Amino acid sequence: MPGPDGxxxxxxxxxxxxxxxxxxxxxxxxxxxxxxxxxxxxRIVTRRHYDLDAAKQEALAVAGLSExxx
Numbered sequence: 001m002p003g004p005d006g007x008x009x010x011x012x013x014x015x016x017x018x019x020x021x022x023x024x025x026x027x028x029x030x031x032x033x034x035x036x037x038x039x040x041x042x043r044i045v046t047r048r049h050y051d052l053d054a055a056k057q058e059a060l061a062v063a064g065l066s067e068x069x070x
Contacts, residue, residue, distance in 0.1 A: 015063035
């Protein structure tokens with residue numbers, strides 16, 4: 001099947017795990033819920049005011065990855 005190879009997917013999933021499934025990720029989740037309103041409200045504000053493409057590129061850089069070829 002065309003798309004990213006296994007190494008790319010594994011590195012991406014490990015980065016996501018490292019940012020969300022450790023003690024920092026748990027703390028961040030709780031503080032976002034308490035300080036930022038409901039998740040739906042946060043999603044609306046984020047989509048309206050945040051440069052998601054730049055954030056995606058930065059996250060890929062942190063993971064040591066580049067945009068996969070389609």
